[in-house]
Amino acid sequence: MVVAHDSALPPADSPELVLVPATPEERVECIKLHSVAFKGPLDLETYIARENHLVDQSLTRDGLTCWVLVDRNKPPGQRTILSSCETYRKKAFLAHGGHLEDIITHGIGTVYSRPEFRGKGYAGRMIKELSQKLDSWQMEKEKRTRSVFSVLYSDIGKTFYARFGWKPFPASHISLPAITEEEYRQGLAKVNLPKPRTLTADDVRTCMCGDKIIQRQRDLLRAASEESARAQVAIAPDIDHFRWHWAREEFYAERLFPNRDPPVVKGAGVDHTGVYCTWNRSFGETVDENTLYILHWEFDQPIGPTQTKATVEAMAAILRRAQLEAHGSNMAHVEFWNPTPLVLEAVALLEPTAKLVHREQSSIPCLKWNGAEQDLGNDVEWSLNEKYGWC
Ligand SMILES: CC(C)(COP(=O)(O)OP(=O)(O)OC[C@H]1O[C@@H](n2cnc3c(N)ncnc32)[C@H](O)[C@@H]1OP(=O)(O)O)[C@@H](O)C(=O)NCCC(=O)NCCS
Incomplete structure (x- = not known):
């Protein structure tokens, strides 16, 4: 069921908004919403089946999170999804000064706001919140407990995500x-x-x-x-x-x-x-x-x-x-x-x-580097920037 949304929408900078992992029901709601943009040649039912198939792979089974931007005061089932996205935990390598570390990173995908909510700053607010969440998300068991970098592949050009720290790389x-x-x-x-x-x-x-x-x-x-x-x-x-x-x-x-x-x-x-x-x-x-x-x-x-x-x-x-x-x-x-x-x-x-x-518009690999705060220098080179990393 898609929750009916309030006629008065909160401003995107409202302190009442929060980014949280979706409940299983909300995840299905998100899939229904973003099907309009991402389902391609599939019908809705097949698109939902595809998403359920893809979440059950070795890359995603324990590593995929669906995020929703919602009002913190409303319980799941009664809160309007203002914007949504997914993050994929991925294995990665970091090398600096001749040392190599096995680390994890996150790839962000399926960023979506429904058409009637667009242009109000919700996706921007979500990405800003996500930037903070990803700093420590799923890092408890890692040697480095703070994220070194994260990536996304922008289909909306090079400027929107750069505002939040995800800089465009060769595309x-x-x-x-x-x-x-x-x-x-x-x-x-x-x-x-x-x-x-x-x-x-x-x-x-x-x-x-x-x-x-x-x-x-x-x-x-x-x-x-x-x-x-x-x-x-x-x-x-x-x-x-x-x-x-x-x-x-x-x-x-x-x-x-x-x-x-x-x-x-x-x-x-x-x-x-x-x-x-x-x-x-x-x-x-x-x-x-x-x-x-x-x-x-x-x-x-x-x-x-x-x-x-x-x-x-x-x-x-x-x-x-x-x-x-x-x-x-x-x-x-x-x-x-x-x-x-x-x-x-x-x-x-x-x-x-x-x-x-x-490419200037679609599938632009973008990377947010947090290494400067971790004594890894201001600059980073993204090696093996190929299609396999896309999500
Ligand atoms: C892109 C999207 C998530 C933005 O959601 P939103 O809630 O309207 O985002 P915000 O209001 O925070 O910001 C909108 C900004 O995105 C920009 N934007 C939206 N679509 C764009 C596009 N196709 N190309 C370039 N910029 C785009 C707007 O120009 C605006 O920029 P501004 O702040 O300088 O005016 C939404 O339009 C959407 O769901 N689109 C369909 C799916 C999609 O393309 N997702 C992105 C995949 S990378």
Whole structure:
């Protein structure tokens, strides 16, 4: 049931407003409210089922909180939800001055005010309150009991969240078109690329999430912090993140295309070069919005020109395989965020005219850094700023 709201709404700066975790009933109410903005091609019932499916994944089971901005004097069931959002607890790495720490961070998502309440400052008040809550939220069992950083992905440009401390970070991507089997074969032969192998979910876990690989990521971050005065942070590119994205694509595929094969190919790699990537499929309202996103690249930094060439060619071959997978999954594009110089070289091999797009409005990665108060310096670098961290 959606609670009828008071005709006289409180001002956004009222001391009577409070941000609290939603009750289970309020969470469903929030889902119904924000379905208008976020349900895409799903009907309401299926959207609620999707949200319930996504909250039951290893990333979210104990780590997802739905927040509501309400009047502190009213009990649940009788209080009007003025604005709402969700936070996701995530594993992360922090490196500073050559030291590495395993920490947790929070990602904020699903920020929403219903249309008739907009422009009154409620979302702003909520984000301000959230900034304080997240300082210690779910940190009791951690070594650091104060939050070092948190992230969000703004769909409303770069200024709104910056007011509250979430500064915009690089938001670029390259989009490549889906290609047919024929174009795939011709493409590989034209530039003499290796043939990549496709990865199942299990392969991704083995090839991209093993202990050695996670340790290598930690070592790289630590090394970077020795060379830079700035602290380095990364959201851990772990299997929990990938599974959450896959749970999403599998849910859509099953509901929207029950007669098609499920999307079991979760990435591609070229073993002898150690280059891998994992992806997921995102279903929009039209086929042109259907996008296969590369969630994360995994590779060793090559040493010398021979290794560099092999790495770039492996990346190019994997991108081609992603384009073919996109075609087979009814996706119009392949998209990858903030490509590294090596990925850019790979793109140049395939599509010399492909453009690096700098987003100004949607999916802007934003990070709030609390390190200055914790003797970690004023500045931070966000490593592995890729799609897998999105929520
Ligand atoms: C974005 C949203 C949460 C703002 O809620 P709200 O309660 O109206 O927020 P506030 O009144 O505190 O602040 C509104 C500010 O957001 C800005 N804003 C809202 N929608 C915007 C958009 N699409 N692009 C840029 N800015 C936007 C307004 O311009 C306003 O800025 P101002 O204070 O400089 O005038 C609400 O419009 C909404 O739910 N939109 C649909 C879902 C959505 O896009 N959520 C954000 C995902 S990142």
